[in-house]
Amino acid sequence: MSNVPSDLKYTKSHEWVRVAGDVATVGITDHAQHELTDVVFVELPVAGRQVKAGEAVAVVESVKTASDIYAPVSGEVIEINPAVVDQPALVNTEPHAGGWFFKIKLSAPAEVGALLTPDAYQAQIGG
Numbered sequence: 001m002s003n004v005p006s007d008l009k010y011t012k013s014h015e016w017v018r019v020a021g022d023v024a025t026v027g028i029t030d031h032a033q034h035e036l037t038d039v040v041f042v043e044l045p046v047a048g049r050q051v052k053a054g055e056a057v058a059v060v061e062s063v064k065t066a067s068d069i070y071a072p073v074s075g076e077v078i079e080i081n082p083a084v085v086d087q088p089a090l091v092n093t094e095p096h097a098g099g100w101f102f103k104i105k106l107s108a109p110a111e112v113g114a115l116l117t118p119d120a121y122q123a124q125i126g127g
Contacts, residue, residue: 002031002125005096009112010121011072016096019112024073027100028060028091031125036062039091044080044102051077051104053111058101060091072115075107 004010009017014032018025033039041061051057051071058069080102084090090099106112116124 002029002034002122002127003096004030004118004122004125004127006118008096008118009072009115010118011070011115012124013070015070015072017072017112017115018100019106022106022109023078024075024104024106024112025100026069026072026102026104027095028069029121030095032067033092033095033099036060036064036067036091038063039088042084042088042091042101044085045077047077047080049077050107051075053108053114060088069101071104073104073106073108073111075104077102078105079103 014029016027016029039062043059045057053074055071056068057071060067081100
């Protein structure tokens with residue numbers, strides 16, 4: 001069974017969001033990394049990029065497939081995680097910790113309310 005931390009919000013496209021003040025940290029869920037299998041490459045957006053909720057902003061490639069990563073909320077990318085570029089396997093080993101992708105300064109904080117709760121995400125993935 002996938003690990004679905006209770007302190008995160010989720011998207012239907014398997015991103016997780018950790019909100020602290022007006023900053024959202026984004027990564028992919030444990031379920032998503034299991035589906036992808038071994039992650040071999042991560043392409044992240046550049047800091048300073050303005051993104052809209054639902055926009056494809058990053059790419060993760062595994063031995064099986066390449067997948068777009070979508071911005072769960074709108075705002076400005078203020079930080080990326082260079083560790084996942086250098087060590088893509090972090091996405092597999094630490095999907096909710098060291099394997100985060102980028103941080104967004106929220107431009108529309110109300111969008112967070114539209115994200116899935118842990119229980120709703122667990123139900124979506126059949127947990």
